Amino acid sequence: xxxxxxxxxxxxxxYGYSLKETLFSGKSHFQxxxxxxxxxxxxxxxxxxxxxxxxxxxxxxHEMIAHVPMLHHKSPRRVLVIGGGDxxxxxxxxxxxxxxxxxxxxxxxxxxxVSKKYFPKVSQKLDDPKLTIHIGDGFQFMREQKNAFDIILxxxxxxxxxxxxxxxxxxYASVSKALCPGGLLTIQSESPWAQAKFLEKIYQNIKxxxxxxxxxxxxxxxxxxxxxxxxxxxxxxxxxxxxxxSRFNTFQGELEYLTEGMMRNIFDLPNFYxxxxxxS
Numbered sequence: 211x212x213x214x215x216x217x218x219x220x221x222x223x224x225y226g227y228s229l230k231e232t233l234f235s236g237k238s239h240f241q242x243x244x245x246x247x248x249x250x251x252x253x254x255x256x257x258x259x260x261x262x263x264x265x266x267x268x269x270x271x272h273e274m275i276a277h278v279p280m281l282h283h284k285s286p287r288r289v290l291v292i293g294g295g296d297x298x299x300x301x302x303x304x305x306x307x308x309x310x311x312x313x314x315x316x317x318x319x320x321x322x323x324v325s326k327k328y329f330p331k332v333s334q335k336l337d338d339p340k341l342t343i344h345i346g347d348g349f350q351f352m353r354e355q356k357n358a359f360d361i362i363l364x365x366x367x368x369x370x371x372x373x374x375x376x377x378x379x380x381x382y383a384s385v386s387k388a389l390c391p392g393g394l395l396t397i398q399s400e401s402p403w404a405q406a407k408f409l410e411k412i413y414q415n416i417k418x419x420x421x422x423x424x425x426x427x428x429x430x431x432x433x434x435x436x437x438x439x440x441x442x443x444x445x446x447x448x449x450x451x452x453x454x455x456s457r458f459n460t461f462q463g464e465l466e467y468l469t470e471g472m473m474r475n476i477f478d479l480p481n482f483y484x485x486x487x488x489x490s
């Protein structure tokens with residue numbers, strides 16, 4: 211008999227994945243973590259029964275959250291990642307030779323341990339000498355930072371459980387203070403197909419602490435409804451989209467999703483999403 215993992219999307223939709231076997235199941239102080247071997251997507255990491263990544267399509271999410279802000283900053287030397295214990299975002303950041311130091315603030319060390327064991331391609335840079343791993347609460351860690359980072363990436367779970375505080379006005383205010391002048395924030399900002407009031411709240415919460423807010427989207431097949439969003443923000447009110455093509459060309463051949471053409475139009479949004487955010 212075939213075993214299935216089913217993820218619920220609100221009350222009206224579910225997504226099912228046929229399984230070969232369960233590789234890991236465990237609980238930390240914060241959440242329940244599982245690793246499955248799926249028939250369609252290879253190994254899959256779930257947290258509290260939500261898909262975090264699969265080895266078949268994780269590159270989309272990690273390339274999009276990392277390279278869009280990194281390439282739009284002139285000199286991204288100091289980078290902070292909140293969440294992201296699987297290591298995929300760190301892996302992508304380290305493709306930028308200008309980076310001198312990365313801090314990864316992850317609340318749950320079990321995420322790191324599980325990723326190292328079951329997802330070596332994703333976690334391959336978690337022992338890099340440029341990386342410092344801080345196990346602790348991202349909200350509290352951010353409060354202690356002032357003018358410390360060129361780039362801050364919020365690679366969190368959905369706004370429930372341990373990730374809930376990372377979507378609040380108070381948190382974004384502390385992020386703003388932690389960035390150096392000209393610094394950039396990027397967060398994962400849920401599916402464009404989510405309810406309008408939910409998406410607009412995230413957008414407005416960011417807007418409360420940043421002068422310029424620029425959402426962008428990409429296709430992640432194993433995330434709810436197949437389309438995902440990220441949001442870049444800065445306190446530069448005159449900020450214009452201009453990415454470093456020469457730096458991009460040094461590693462573009464290593465990427466599996468992001469292209470030069472996509473980068474040139476990265477902030478073009480479909481009309482339905484702009485309406486949900488109150489932008490049209």
